[in-house]
Amino acid sequence: MARKPLIAGNWKMNLNHLEAIALVQKIAFSLPEKYFEKVDVTVIPPFTDIRSVQTLVEGDKLLVTYGAQDVSAHESGAYTGEVSGSMLAKLGCTFVVVGHSERRQYHAETDEVVLAKTKAALANGLTPIVCIGEGLDIREAGDHVAYNVAQLKGSLAGLSADQIGKLVIAYEPVWAIGTGKVASAADAQEVCKAVRATLAELASAEVAADVRVLYGGSVNAKNVGELVAQPDIDGGLVGGASLKADEFATLSAIAAGGPLP
Numbered sequence: 001m002a003r004k005p006l007i008a009g010n011w012k013m014n015l016n017h018l019e020a021i022a023l024v025q026k027i028a029f030s031l032p033e034k035y036f037e038k039v040d041v042t043v044i045p046p047f048t049d050i051r052s053v054q055t056l057v058e059g060d061k062l063l064v065t066y067g068a069q070d071v072s073a074h075e076s077g078a079y080t081g082e083v084s085g086s087m088l089a090k091l092g093c094t095f096v097v098v099g100h101s102e103r104r105q106y107h108a109e110t111d112e113v114v115l116a117k118t119k120a121a122l123a124n125g126l127t128p129i130v131c132i133g134e135g136l137d138i139r140e141a142g143d144h145v146a147y148n149v150a151q152l153k154g155s156l157a158g159l160s161a162d163q164i165g166k167l168v169i170a171y172e173p174v175w176a177i178g179t180g181k182v183a184s185a186a187d188a189q190e191v192c193k194a195v196r197a198t199l200a201e202l203a204s205a206e207v208a209a210d211v212r213v214l215y216g217g218s219v220n221a222k223n224v225g226e227l228v229a230q231p232d233i234d235g236g237l238v239g240g241a242s243l244k245a246d247e248f249a250t251l252s253a254i255a256a257g258g259p260l261p
């Protein structure tokens with residue numbers, strides 16, 4: 001089965017709920033319906049913006065979906081500051097990012113925590129976008145493939161083939177995030193191919209063939225075409241460029257195979 005590309009805009013900690021509405025409106029205005037037959041486009045705002053985005057998307061019947069940047073591993077209870085999968089599902093979220101390198105780095109999230117969050121997302125019908133990626137030291141030592149395979153196995157340990165089939169995986173080399181240093185298409189493909197082989201090992205070749213593997217790290221309208229042309233790259237997890245409506249719409253259109261909006 002051909003994998004439909006996915007462009008996911010991770011806004012990180014940017015934009016209040018009013019700015020969120022303006023950005024989603026501009027993106028939707030720039031991308032007429034025909035594009036959505038060939039690409040899935042999702043925005044991943046901060047928690048505080050999700051309700052506003054939901055109202056806009058549902059009210060105007062937009063084809064852009066939305067998600068969250070994190071989810072609690074717990075279902076409910078005394079976990080101050082956390083947001084559960086059921087709360088996100090109730091807000092109509094489709095996706096949730098888990099294990100982003102900024103969570104792993106600044107919030108000490110281990111593979112075990114990422115796995116628990118992935119399970120919580122799946123239990124609530126959300127699609128986890130599970131992130132992996134190596135730092136510069138590992139890349140320079142040439143250990144990046146083994147490192148990413150180990151991180152993926154740790155983050156998915158014990159999941160069933162059925163659960164693995166419901167995931168999106170995002171390979172984001174840490175040294176490429178927000179730096180303007182995009183991995184070459186060949187370097188990104190090398191790891192994404194190893195990701196798919198690992199999914200085949202953990203689940204089956206059939207399941208692995210259907211899972212979308214994204215690349216993230218300084219993706220923009222200039223480089224997205226070459227990235228999504230790789231056999232194992234099915235779209236992008238986009239940070240900085242997702243905050244600019246024109247650029248995000250353009251790169252989504254390129255992932256759809258054109259024409260430019």
Ligand SMILES: O=C[C@H](O)COP(=O)(O)O
Pocket residue numbers: 010100172176177178179180216217218219237238239240241
């Ligand atoms: O989640 C998105 C990534 O961290 C990439 O961010 P970036 O496109 O700003 O490099």
